[in-house]
Amino acid sequence: MTYLPPPIPSPARATRANLRHAYDLGLAGALGGLFGLYLYVEGVRAESVYIRDAMAGLLIGGSLGFFLNAYGPFRDRAWIKLSRSVATGTPAAAVGGALGLVAGELVIGIVQGGLIGRAASWAVLGLGIGLGQGIADRSRDRLVFGLIGGGLGGFLGGLVFEWLRLTTGNRPDLVQAPGMVILGAGLGTSLALVEQALRRAWVQIQSGRQEGRIYLLSPSVSRLGLDERAEVGIFGDPSVARRHAEIAATAQGYLLRDLAGAGTTRVNGAVIAGDHPLRDGDRIELGRTWLVFRHR
């Protein structure tokens, strides 16, 4: 069998993958916001403002956390990874949401409502959920992405909700759900866009059913393989080993380390063994799956 090296990835394809990532995460956030709000308005009855707010925050934050954390593994159809990711992400975002909503209530009380008051308070809710996400991911970058994304999405969602409420003659029952959808979509999209803007090193899968999937590389070692615990999970290719390779961040740059042996790890078409320094744009092949390494 003649070996055909992978094609050079086109910039258009990378852009398309970025847009798709932002689009999907935005939709996941929108669904999360919508479900959380619905659970709250139909399920919670409490007299005290702050108890009600804490419950609302738990449900909206938890639902957003569930959808945002489930999206990646769901797309990979990595069910164990999904359950693990959801099990940490959901409670963290729920607690963040509860804190954010109670704090947001204080903010809207101080500003005394209005467009800015609503937008600022929803931004605080978004910050809380973003904070929860970041802490659950135990990554400072993700925390920063979460805070920026949550703050922006919440501000925009709150602004639209209040504006719609005023223009429809005070019908929060009709217009709050779209507002919350915007909060969730804003949070998801901003998380994706801010991540795309700030990320330093990542790999993007270029073939197979995970095509387009982007994994950020950890600041220490990222494992690549079929293993559900691998930071870079590659699924659906029987020629990929459970622990196929790993990428280590060192003072000299990123190193690709082959763990599978048998000449199934290639960089730019050449079989590698042991440590191989990676440069931006390098094409990595693991079995029949290939990825692009990006670094800036």
Place this chain on the structure above:
Amino acid sequence: MIATTLAILALAAAPDSPASPEVRVSGVREQDFPRIAIQFELVRPDGSHVRDARREEFQVEEEGRPVAIDDFQAPVTTEQIPTTLVLVLDRSGSMMNEDRIGGLKRAVSAFLSRLPAGSRVAVIAFGSEVEELSPFTTDFESLEDQVHALRARGATRFYDAVDRALRMLQDEPGRRAVLALTDGEDTDSQDANLDSLIATSRRLGLPVYTLGLGNERRIRADDLRQLAEATRARYFPARRADELTAIYEQIAERIGSTYLLAYRTDRPVPDGTLRPIQIAYRQGVSAGKTAVFIPGMVVPVGGWSPIFLALAATLAALGLLPRRRSRSPASPSPCSGSTPEKVTLSG
């Protein structure tokens, strides 16, 4: 001193037609939402109070829409309206100068004797510590004993003391006010400051009457005035302690002239909005204006299941859209790898 105060009151009322008394709102309470309670005074252009106006002489509007008055109490009725007050008293070391503490004790006695029967009063004294001298009580004799036993010492934690008073009042019903006296600049407050106090008292709809005793520069009169005016109350300066009795009597009179009116809003959902309220007396032009903020940044309003289903279906459809597009024959399958390009090996 009183003459000046009356003159200011008269000036404030001057722009309106001479015959119509002005409605002056002094507090709003939304803790029993959807019931909203407003306390106000009815002041004639000459500064005197109207105490016997009747319920049907008032029209109340919330955000421009008339609302029905649910409960109404005038100062002069068959029964007197009890009032709930917290006196905040300065017992810092400087109160020993010129027997200020003595003048204050006499003024408190005179004040208590003029309150409407059934009023409940609590006392907070502050120096370096904020101390609840007495909880709410109608037993004014024991209250006077407590106040008379006060000895002046310590620093000035004025803001913390007022903050404590606001928290004591927050769940009390009916007519409520804080009367706070100090003779010096706040030096030692740890929890509260001017801005936080204004925010809290506005949120709770509580008037904070402030009394500054002594030199106006030393007592930061501007801050006291700002606190009082931001909470729809008044600031009273007293140069000497013997003016205090007259001021306390005037406040008692003012509190005894307060109306209490409540209505049930026709927007019973807590929706995080500031709602302007207007109270007009006898079609008078000088309607009292206020606004109440109803918390609720995320509005607990249900009954939109169709919207929920429609939005969820739309979002799900949007999620499937890119997948369908990538399966359509127009875009080549990424797995085929049918067009390998020429590879230049780098490095």
